[in-house]
Amino acid sequence: MPTTVLVAGFRGSMGQKATAMIKRDPELELAAVYSPHLETTDPAAYDLPATTQVFNQLSAMDTPAQVWVDFSTPAGAFENAQFALEHGMTPIIGTSGLSDDQVAQLTKLAKEQHQAGLLVPNFGLSAVLLMQFAKQAAQYFPDAEIIEMHHADKKDSPSGTAVNTAKMIAAGRKQAPETVENPVETIPGARGANYEDVPIHAVRLPGYVAHEQVLFGGPGEALTIRQDSFDRESFMHGLNIAIKQVNRLKGFAVGLENVL
Ligand SMILES: NC(=O)C1=CN([C@@H]2O[C@H](COP(=O)(O)OP(=O)(O)OC[C@H]3O[C@@H](n4cnc5c(N)ncnc54)[C@H](OP(=O)(O)O)[C@@H]3O)[C@@H](O)[C@H]2O)C=CC1
Numbered sequence: 001m002p003t004t005v006l007v008a009g010f011r012g013s014m015g016q017k018a019t020a021m022i023k024r025d026p027e028l029e030l031a032a033v034y035s036p037h038l039e040t041t042d043p044a045a046y047d048l049p050a051t052t053q054v055f056n057q058l059s060a061m062d063t064p065a066q067v068w069v070d071f072s073t074p075a076g077a078f079e080n081a082q083f084a085l086e087h088g089m090t091p092i093i094g095t096s097g098l099s100d101d102q103v104a105q106l107t108k109l110a111k112e113q114h115q116a117g118l119l120v121p122n123f124g125l126s127a128v129l130l131m132q133f134a135k136q137a138a139q140y141f142p143d144a145e146i147i148e149m150h151h152a153d154k155k156d157s158p159s160g161t162a163v164n165t166a167k168m169i170a171a172g173r174k175q176a177p178e179t180v181e182n183p184v185e186t187i188p189g190a191r192g193a194n195y196e197d198v199p200i201h202a203v204r205l206p207g208y209v210a211h212e213q214v215l216f217g218g219p220g221e222a223l224t225i226r227q228d229s230f231d232r233e234s235f236m237h238g239l240n241i242a243i244k245q246v247n248r249l250k251g252f253a254v255g256l257e258n259v260l
């Protein structure tokens with residue numbers, strides 16, 4: 001039997017890629033899609049199979065699928081994931097921008113419901129490896145800065161990947177970074193955002209898709225790690241694995257590495 005999947009945010013850039021990937025894979029079934037802003041729930045209007053249920057409100061759903069894939073907005077993803085967990089669907093959240101407190105609440109809810117769930121800051125294997133290498137490098141180079149570069153339509157800054165990379169750098173450090181005092185910012189924000197003592201610089205430009213560079217500096221030497229997603233197809237292999245493996249998880253986890 002194929003694994004049944006609901007895609008939330010199916011009309012967006014990632015939602016369209018995800019629905020196409022699911023439709024191509026005979027082991028998966030696109031059982032349902034959701035977006036709150038739809039004018040009609042006729043699948044033909046969105047070029048979807050007649051068997052795909054279309055929803056524009058959460059209250060109209062019962063449990064239309066086993067797995068809930070979310071590529072929506074930072075504002076919508078938390079409520080969606082709560083709904084999925086409360087209605088017997090396993091959430092895989094690709095959407096960025098959830099707070100640590102929201103992740104803690106979802107972890108608690110998944111435990112109470114005896115459900116699995118997965119938040120994936122980045123489905124690209126190059127990004128997963130970059131984050132692991134960054135954690136390793138931070139053992140020896142506690143001083144690091146992140147430059148993340150994305151398409152101009154990206155709503156949130158900094159990227160979820162950059163925040164997660166900063167967390168992994170902080171977790172990998174064996175000593176505190178040099179205290180960098182920059183009292184003179186002649187233009188406010190010149191030193192970027194700061195998360196866990198890792199400055200993060202967000203670039204938004206047309207032509208870019210999703211890219212990240214981590215710069216480590218030590219006495220007389222430097223290390224740079226970089227990954228590039230040139231096409232959103234780069235996220236589909238990881239998403240496919242996540243859909244097929246997520247229900248092996250015990251509880252709610254963060255990071256694609258948990259299902260690789
Ligand atoms: N984890 C990963 O590897 C990746 C994650 N992302 C993340 O995925 C998210 C979506 O990105 P992207 O596809 O580029 O964004 P888009 O803006 O292209 O698409 C978002 C879609 O979500 C819909 N939407 C809005 N509110 C809700 C809601 N409450 N529930 C369900 N759907 C909703 C929108 O509908 P409408 O247009 O009708 O308003 C829109 O179609 C972002 O947070 C992005 O950072 C992106 C790439 C990879």
Ligand SMILES: O=C(O)C1=N[C@H](C(=O)O)C[C@H](O)C1
Pocket residue numbers: 096121122123150151154155158159160161162209210211
């Ligand atoms: O919005 C995007 O495009 C991406 N969002 C995710 C993030 O915020 O890290 C993943 C990837 O960087 C693409």
